[in-house]
Amino acid sequence: MRLSAVKGTYDVLPDDQPRWRALLRSTAEVLGRAGVDEITTPVFEHLEVFEKSVGESADLVVQKEMYTFEDRGGRWLTLRPEFTAGVLRAYIEHGMYTWPAPVKLWSAGPAFRAENVQRGRFRQFHQVNCELIGGRSALLDAEAIALLVDTLRAAGLAGVHVKVGSVGDVDDRERYNAYLRQALAPVADELSEVSRERLRLNPLRVLDSKDARDQALLARLQRPLDLLGPEARAHFDDVVAALRRWDVPFEIDPAIVRGLDYYRFTAFEVHHAGIGAQSALGGGGRYDGLVANLGGPDVPGIGWAFGIERVLDALHGEAVALPGRQRPLAYLVPLDQEAVGEVAALARALRAEHRVEHGYVARNPGKGLRDADRAGAKVAVLRGARERADEHVVVKDLRSGAQQRLALRALAEHLRSVERSEPNPDEAPRHGPESAR
RNA sequence: GUGGAUGUAGCUCAGUCGGUUAGAGCACCGGAUUGUGGUUCCGGGGGUCGAGGGUUCAAAUCCCUUCAUCCACCCCA
Known part of the structure; x- marks a missing residue:
């Protein structure tokens, strides 16, 4: 049988290389001017790096979708499914918590997830990642969001929709989960099968339902944003104020949800209408507590990532003129x-x-x-x-x-x-x- | 894991009431043009018709199985 690329992987051919290079070049420019330095970390890490980062709640799914293998030395290693854990591991390992805070780092490269493929979703995919580590200020949250928007715009994208919300702190999340269970219990029979299952396992994610009837039922409910404690509320208001002051276009999404539970306070996503069902170009959030989970000091941070393939797809959809292969003079x-x-x-x-x-x-x-x-x-x-x-x-x-x-x-x-x-x-x-x- | 669609030349595809040696465009090679390209004209090479099995005198075409790709569901760090 003829050899072919592994399912979910693909070749970036010479004609496509200049588009990648242009995207990475403009990204490096925008982030560099904002004082974000580039860091390159390995594409694989000890399994524990990712286990500890996702924490106890390490969803079985999340575990299942990691490419993990044992090397000849008996080490259990994992191809990175995301950048944050590896970057934070490097942050801790090199004592960057002694550097002037915040430490701002960006990276680009491949990541790996054993998922089923569809448009915008691959098993080896590529991301640009950015982390602002070592500050609690809402200005950093706003800066992170602004940088994500600026980076995508510099790449030539116009139609980006930024959604900003807050998942609150641990107490806020528990309170909202309890509220959801109680509020939806009477109408559980009317929910879609998927949503009933989510209500049982992870109530927050019911908010993500694509079912119109579910959304109708949810419309009357309070959103996570409505039930934030005073601290999270004040933080969120500060983020919103900064974004408005800087003329960063965004909309407040009171129902924004994160799959992993290390997220605290601010969460955000950037979507684009022209790239199919996987409409998220990228997203991120604040992860106070993650560094400590990984064995470092209790340092807060905020970060984001966007998918390079999805951004290129969106650029193509917007018919943005991109450079082609270089020709000889x-x-x-x-x-x-x-x-x-x-x-x-x-x-x-x-x-x-x-x-x-x-x-x-x-x-x-x-x-x-x-x-x-x-x-x-x-x-x-x-x-x-x-x-x-x-x-x-x-x-x-x-x-x-x-x-x-x-x-x-x-x-x-x-x-x-x-x-x-x-x-x-x-x-x-x-x-x-x-x-x- | 589930569902739908699609697999024919390097690429994009046509070709189903089963019927000669399976076609087009693009690409490639040669010639018209042995010191002048891109246009044009002529010619040529290139195919396990995704794979395996079955039905039939006869299968790209019908049936079964299987694999792959795309899209969507699920999930989403």
């Missing part, structure tokens, strides 16, 4: 055997400044120009016996068809002027978050 055609070596040496010199390709076997001009055309070059440079006689090359502009004989030593300057007159789109400066607004 010049393609050098050897017209005889001796010229093969000559153009190779010439290309090597010209590559100090430009993308230059060349043929590896002697071609007649017809074939050679076709090669140059297919390579997508702006100009073709021909070299054969006639040119060798007086140290010239023939330079042909493949767009206009204009052709000239040029002294070999004048070629570099000529190519420079071609490049100046029509810069490669991939090298053109991209707009920043300001111009995207």
Whole structure:
């Protein structure tokens, strides 16, 4: 049987690479200006890193969807299903709690979950992750949300919908769960099967129901936001005030819910309408207590992640112009055997400044120009016996068809002027978050 | 784990009352054009019709099984 990529994995082909690079470049720019430094952590960690991060309530599902294996040394290792746990492990391991707070870190790379695939959901997927660690201020919550929005905008996305809510503290959550059980008990028979099951296992998640009748029943109920304690309420109000002051567009979602229970206070999601059922581009929240769970000091933090595949999907849907594969400025055609070596040496010199390709076997001009055309070059440079006689090359502009004989030593300057007159789109400066607004 | 749709050339697809050597467009190679490309014209290579089994004189087509892909459910760090 023919070999194929593993289910849920895929290849990023050359034509797609510039889109990835552009997204990561603008991300690094926006986050860097905000004082967020990049950190790269391993793609696998000790199983315990993820076990401890999800805590006791480690949903069986969550465990089941981790790629865990035993290595030859008998260590139980897990391919990261998310970034936060690994980044916090590094934060603790390197004593970053002694650095001036807050410590701001971002990362990008693959993550792995053994899920069933559908649009926007893969088994190896890629995320950009950002953590602001070591501060309780609501300004950090607002900054995190603003950075997520700014990053997506800098990537060129317009149609992002930001939902902000709060899951409160531990007491708030317990209180709301109790309220839900009590409020829904009388109408349990009218709930969908899925929601009845959720009510039993994890009442909060009933709020996520996609069933219209469920939502009708829920409409009369109080939302988590309505039952927040005074501390969480004040924190949330501060976050909202900061976002409004900064003109960050968002809507309050009083029913926002997180699957894992390490989240405290602020929770947020960013959605996009054009990417199918998995409409979340990303999301995040505050996780006071997580660092302590992982064996570090009791340091609070807030973080988010977005899915690179989903953002690229959304960009495609918005028909945002994205760079394609880079094309050579010049393609050098050897017209005889001796010229093969000559153009190779010439290309090597010209590559100090430009993308230059060349043929590896002697071609007649017809074939050679076709090669140059297919390579997508702006100009073709021909070299054969006639040119060798007086140290010239023939330079042909493949767009206009204009052709000239040029002294070999004048070629570099000529190519420079071609490049100046029509810069490669991939090298053109991209707009920043300001111009995207 | 569940449901639906789809699997035919490198890519996008046509081809079902079962009936010659299975087609198109794009891509690729060659020629028209042995020192001038991209347009055009002519020609060519390329197929276990996802796989296995069955029915039939005859299967891409009908039946069974299986695998894969996509979308959705479930779940969602």
